[in-house]
Amino acid sequence: MGEHYFAPRPGAASRRRTVDLVLPDLHLRLETDRGVFSPDRVDAGTRILLETVPPPPAEGDLLDLGCGYGPIALTMARRSPQASVYGVDVNERALELARSNAQAAGLDAVRFCPADGIDPGLRFAAIWSNPPIRIGKAALHDLLLAWLPRLAPGGLAHLVVQKHLGSDSLQRWLDAQGFPAERIASRSAYRVLAVSPPTDSPPTERRTESDPA
Template structure:
């Protein structure tokens, strides 16, 4: 029993350490931001390379109403909100914990022109219209769901609105085909060895 106590205490200390928020700061597309994250969220200790590649190439207008589709703890959406102070940015994710940390990070950075919503894609925001949609699309959701996201995005984008996505480079042909079928246009913004950023525009009706 006397030998078990240190092990038990060590386990409790380790458990407390794992539950403690992770914190870091970064500069994304020229915007200085602080983040609190936790284990279980995507890339909790640093901004992943795909997100950084995407944000470095998005053209944001000050009055854009933006959507961050699959927001995680908020790096894309909060950056867009900073760059579009006259617009409203909506952050959505299926993961309740991700949405909660997006809210916390908006407060941490004093960003008020945001709304964070727990939603499976566009399901809970079907009344919104957007000038800019951005997403770090996860390959694991499957091609059928990715195609659904593109169709829903087109439906809820304003004419002249833009969509930017980053995917693993292995999905670039699928995204090209999807953009051309849904939007009628496609722009390969940047292709790297691991990730590709692509864009399309909703043409005027």
């Protein structure tokens, strides 16, 4: 993996390249670089998330948590062009790439910024994330507890996590924290979890798991 992709200012020498994200409904060519998450190809977990989640809400504020160079946020924007899409990351190089990729894809209304660049009063109709598991359990829990409470009533978060990196224990932890979590897909040792806010409001429609482990 080299230098941690969650470093705010990666020290690795720049060596840019392009990767392709090809899904049934879209094709994005994305620029990547050393020092960011999965620079050589779109990560398998990201691809599985984008192939299995229900369509994002057509309107409202949508968030890609840990956006990297932008594949998840840009997919949300392409699928829901009337929504306001945000991507947050600590990695400044990744954010620069994401902005460039958005412009190249004609999706320059997507906003990529550090966490403190988001209005703290904003509530999200959907949060999609391939979360940075390797920051450690305590830091990951802090990250999720900072953002999951910002789901709007009836909103959903969708997270993709490898089984051997703790997807099942994370699901139990989310439930214990009051965020009901349901596995909606399993593929290639990845789990996709749908996480609801702790509210009595009815969630948006979920897709049932069609590819059991």
